[in-house]
Amino acid sequence: MNRIKLLLLTVFLTVGISSKAQNVRGFYLQDVGDWLGITADENDILAYAQGNGFNYILLYDLGDINWTSTTEKNQLAAFIRKARTQYGIVQFGGVVEYSNYVTQKLLPYNVSRLDPLERFDVINLEFEFWVSSNVSYYCSKFLQAAGFPCTQAGAWDFAWREFKLIDDICAANGMMSEIYLGWPDQQQMQNLASRADRILLSAYRPTDVDIYLYSVRRMEDIATTPGLNSANVLTLMSAEPAFMGSWLNSHAQTVPFQTMNAALTAETRSFKQKINLQGYQWFTYKYLPKLNLCTPPATPVITVNGSTTLLPGQTVTLTATTAGGYLWSTGDQSQSITVGAGTYTVRTYSAANCFSTSDPVDLIELTTGISTTLADQITVHPNPATSTIFVKTDLPVELQLSDLTGRIVMEKMQSTSMDVSRMPRGLYYLSVFNGEDRSVHKIMLTE
Secondary structure, three states: OOOOOHHHHHHHHHOOOOOOOOOEEEEEEOOHHHHOOOHHHHHHHHHHHHHOOOOEEEEOOHHHOOOOOHHHHHHHHHHHHHHHHHOOOOEEEEEEOOHHHHHHHHHHHHHHOOOHHHOOOEEEEOOOOOOHHHHHHHHHHHHHHHOOOOOHHHHHHHHHHHHHHHHHHHHHOOOEEEEEEOOOOHHHHHHHHOOOOEEEEEOOOOOOOOHHHHHHHHHHHHHOOOOOOOEEEEEEEEOOOOOOOOHHHOOOOOHHHHHHHHHHHHOOOHHHHHEEEEEEEEEOOOOOOOOOOOOOOOOOOEEEOOOOEEOOOOOEEEEEOOOOEEEEOOOOOOOEEEEOOEEEOEEEEOHHHOEEEOOOEEEEEOOOOEOHHHHHOOEEEOOOEOOEEEEEOOOOOEEEEEOOOOOEEEEEOOOOEEEOOOOOOEEEEEEEEEOOEEEEEEEEEOO
């Protein structure tokens, strides 16, 4: 269904996007099997995204991933989480051709991830039913088995059925439904616009000169959808050599959207009131010129106004290095914050949405609950850990695992072990409780 979702706002707030980020700015990322799990390649991709102000990545070639492999799924989760927490990516989408891929692969993956920052939040259907030459491919792969005729009409009927199923899945699981569209007829466009949360409207041109004229009739078709309040639209361009590849060598990748947006703003016809032009999408990262439009600021340093060991109820002021903008792990956007015990980080921003993230600062509360006596009666192993953490003690204990922001990610009652095989790799705090006593241990999770 066509929904203006609170989900989108929730995602933006959850990852702490700053007021510097306005439009959706995305690119397709293909050849997953070539770079996933290779740290240098992953970081190159994400540094490019950050340096050029992208905040949405749409994963192509998901068939490259072995969805039965815990290792590959953990690598994917770590990449998505890193992109969100370190490089300013807000949304992650997956491209599919049919709904069962969502129910059999992507939805089980999402359910398996304890951390919402590791999940897909957009499902994109790519099914070019309007291209007659695709019918033979779709016939053998989908249409015959599903009982549809091997015609263009059959391809449309299959695509319409599958998108409705995908949209229902997204609505039931807090995700956004998205569809890439080229040249459907008016009725097909209206049907899809009545359900899609977002439309990627193809504008595959060699320059930006006629990008609006190329798109406007289809936007009119969208706007005439019965009962439609507004449609969320991204302008989809291609950086392939046959389209804007060479043109991008002398023009910024933001220019086509600026041209498109300016023309829509100047439009005098009433249909524009129903078109919410949210931003743009590029096909694909592989072809985009690898220019970095900004340099992240120096890594910020957090200064603590006092001791990092606090009495119960005590607070201190944390101050970040001077910068153009701030975003603390608490969500605050001022240079200084006043906080109690916990673990805190800050992002500092420069121009064009570039940012750097500080090292964490730990503020420990001294109470009777943190007991050196208890610590003497406990052994935690292995450390670093990969799959299971064991606590050796003769005492009845409860376990609590927290990440570097202080967020509790796992608890075990009356237990001396904790399965961490599905947790993102990194540094955590393990709190061991015996009644009112508590012992805290730093734990490193590694592959």
